[in-house]
Amino acid sequence: MASITVRHMAAPPATVSRHAGKQPEKPSDMDIAKRYCEIGDLAEAAEELRAIRHQIHQHPELAYEELETAALVAHKLAAWGYEVTTGVGHTGVVGTLKVGDGKRSIGIRADMDALPIHEQTGLPYASQRHGKMHACGHDGHTTMLLGAAQYLAATRRFSGTVHLYFQPAEEHGINSGALSMIRDGLFERFPCDAVFGMHNHPGAPAGTLLFRSGPFQAAGDNVYITIKGRGGHAARPHLTVDPVVVASSIVTGLQTIVARNVEPGQAAVVTVGVLQAGSANNVIPHSARLELSVRSFSPEVRALLKERITSLVQQQAASYGAQAEIEYLMGYPVVINSERETAFAIQVAQELVGEDKVVPHTAQLMGSEDFAYMLQQRPGCYLRIGNGDGEDGCMVHNPGYDFNDHNLPVGAAYWARLAERFLSQTPAG
Known part of the structure; x- marks a missing residue:
């Protein structure tokens, strides 16, 4: 303009x-x-x-x-x-x-x-x-x-x-x-x-x-995660890799990062604001999406959060036979x-x-x-x-x-x- x-x-x-x-x-x-x-x-x-x-x-x-x-x-x-x-x-x-x-x-x-x-x-x-x-x-x-x-x-x-x-x-x-x-x-x-x-x-x-x-x-970062599994019929879950289960496990795991990886005297927040998957109760979807808001005050904690979130998401997905694509955007300082x-x-x-x-x-x-x-x-x-x-x-x-x-x-x-x-x-x- x-x-x-x-x-x-x-x-x-x-x-x-x-x-x-x-x-x-x-x-x-x-x-x-x-x-x-x-x-x-x-x-x-x-x-x-x-x-x-x-x-x-x-x-x-x-x-x-x-x-x-x-x-x-x-x-x-x-x-x-x-x-x-x-x-x-x-x-x-x-x-x-x-x-x-x-x-x-x-x-x-x-x-x-x-x-x-x-x-x-x-x-x-x-x-x-x-x-x-x-x-x-x-x-x-x-x-x-x-x-x-x-x-x-x-x-x-x-x-x-x-x-x-x-x-x-x-x-x-x-x-x-x-x-x-x-x-x-x-x-x-x-x-x-x-x-x-x-x-x-x-x-x-x-x-x-x-x-x-x-x-x-705090500094505010945004993380966008796509979990790719293998979709199928809800009655035959053994033939699928359910991304909903994978995403749920990741959400639970993310809560441990601040509790068990960040020094207690430091402030940090990891919030899952979006979890989207599927559109019918008799269909296991092919993918799921998570969106995170990550907050911190020190450069060291900010770097630690990025490393731990990336590693945890990839390893949790792999443990279920799924794949994780991560877009980690560093936001406001x-x-x-x-x-x-x-x-x-x-x-x-x-x-x-x-x-x-x-x-x-x-x-x-x-x-x-x-x-x-x-x-x-x-x-x-x-x-x-x-x-x-x-x-x-x-x-x-x-x-x-x-x-x-x-x-x-x-x-x-x-x-x-x-x-x-x-x-x-x-x-x-």
Whole structure:
């Protein structure tokens, strides 16, 4: 897809504020109140943000199909005075806002794609597209960043450059949107000193911000296994090689890998999400198919899992006289947050919502996330925002899930404040 750049007249430069010294200085309470975004500053925009989120929710688009969502984002950004580039990594959008003469730049990312799930929420703004829904909250992620974009363009209380990365295809698993944008020159064309991203977190109170420095979310690999046996009549199993029995044995055997091969202090998951075989109860099929999701945090454990899964599957199949074909795809790497940027992001969160609503060292998560590719290119931090607990905390990738609208002004204010604070500091070095 071709890239389109839209330019608008720049607004008058805002007052530039700087802090001397190599390390970012914590502002005084008076400075915070005077200069940086508060949640209340987004109160008037809350209803507009809900309308935008509900519009995106009603019209979900799968990976690399986000044409309508990308057009909406591009239109909003252009109207607010951003330089807008579309078609980055196929359907990605980047909005750029430069204010003053500051040399620093920040990148903030939101994902836009939906999932192939049929929505069952019964909400008035439920998906209008059968078999597609925003079951992971990307509609909320996109809207929070749009809210920050509108606020930053209106106030311009920073000096430097803000790049907003609206990314496609986070759910793709392989050849993801983050990787596509990077391969399309994201950080060369729209460079930043640090990059930040956010995901909602069901199970934590809405508006709570969760952080972890270092390894945070697991690497995720996908394994596709085809068991080839010899089909036949269900009444004469002795003349067949039953791939259903083989597959069942493999599923049981796979459960021993983490329990008996991975060091107990290490985290790992091997999940069989698909087992397909046969179509009639009086027919032994010729083949069976397994699909696995494999999660880990260390390169050593990741390599061990691949070796043990491959060996176990092949040997189990051979022991029954069957054959196994294995496609092992290395997926997203580990999300590793840099220490300095995470400490800064925590500080901004504590200023905004208070220390009681900030978890600075939350538990590691076995879910994977392609923002990891961006963190391989630039220092930064990936954080979580509580989506609600109890009945409001429905897990993502569930047909009953919905993003919590309470988070829209909170997340937008956080991104705005983070950008203002980041671009008010003198770079270290």
